[in-house]
Amino acid sequence: QKEVEQNSGPLSVPEGAIASLNCTYSDRGSQSFFWYRQYSGKSPELIMSIYSNGDKEDGRFTAQLNKASQYVSLLIRDSQPSDSATYLCAVMGSSNSGYALNFGKGTSLLVTP
Amino acid sequence: GAVVSQHPSWVICKSGTSVKIECRSLDFQATTMFWYRQFPKQSLMLMATSNEGSKATYEQGVEKDKFLINHASLTLSTLTVTSAHPEDSSFYICSARDLGGVVNIQYFGAGTRLSVL
Numbered sequence: 013q014k015e016v017e018q019n020s021g022p023l024s025v026p027e028g029a030i031a032s033l034n035c036t037y038s039d040r041g042s043q044s045f046f047w048y049r050q051y052s053g054k055s056p057e058l059i060m061s062i063y064s065n066g067d068k069e070d071g072r073f074t075a076q077l078n079k080a081s082q083y084v085s086l087l088i089r090d091s092q093p094s095d096s097a098t099y100l101c102a103v104m105g106s107s108n109s110g111y112a113l114n115f116g117k118g119t120s121l122l123v124t125p
Numbered sequence: 126g127a128v129v130s131q132h133p134s135w136v137i138c139k140s141g142t143s144v145k146i147e148c149r150s151l152d153f154q155a156t157t158m159f160w161y162r163q164f165p166k167q168s169l170m171l172m173a174t175s176n177e178g179s180k181a182t183y184e185q186g187v188e189k190d191k192f193l194i195n196h197a198s199l200t201l202s203t204l205t206v207t208s209a210h211p212e213d214s215s216f217y218i219c220s221a222r223d224l225g226g227v228v229n230i231q232y233f234g235a236g237t238r239l240s241v242l
Contacts, residue, residue, distance in 0.1 A: 053238075055131075055236040057233075061230065100169070111222065112159055113171070115169045
């Protein structure tokens with residue numbers, strides 16, 4: 013069973029602070045990693061994708077990948093109340109699985125004004 | 126970005142009836158689409174991988190005779206929940222890979238909330 017683990021939270025941060033979300037995965041052969049944001053009752057929305065070790069920045073978001081440690085993280089700078097949502101870590105399977113995504117259970121983030 | 130349209134967004138049906146959900150890629154072609162199910166407070170669980178022109182691949186524990194998948198064209202996949210029961214009530218979400226774009230990216234439909242009475 014290929015697993016993706018996330019702390020369910022809730023993670024509460026004050027407005028303007030940095031939110032740090034973490035994810036570990038079990039399949040050492042995984043190559044593609046994604047962070048999705050999901051508001052209650054809505055479909056997931058892609059925030060970041062990362063494929064290589066290191067950091068990838070896009071606006072207020074930074075994804076970090078460490079394949080040796082099988083660890084992916086997402087940093088949200090200058091957190092806003094509108095960032096309050098569930099953040100899903102997803103790991104893409106191999107071609108044998110048709111490149112399906114394996115999701116973690118998600119971390120609930122609450123940004124307080 | 127690429128758009129995936131999913132209909133209906135909400136359906137309420139009586140136990141024993143069948144419900145069809147459509148997933149369309151509006152501005153790109155997708156040989157592969159995915160169907161996920163999400164129960165309250167749970168993550169998305171892959172149900173099946175839909176392949177254009179061939180049979181779908183179902184995940185362990187998903188009944189293929191209950192969840193019928195048809196992927197007849199490069200832009201349309203359908204999921205039919207046959208003889209639905211209350212335990213099938215869930216949020217069903219499809220996604221598609223854009224062949225002409227960044228192939229690792231999946232685009233999600235808006236989801237279908239199914240309530241079986």
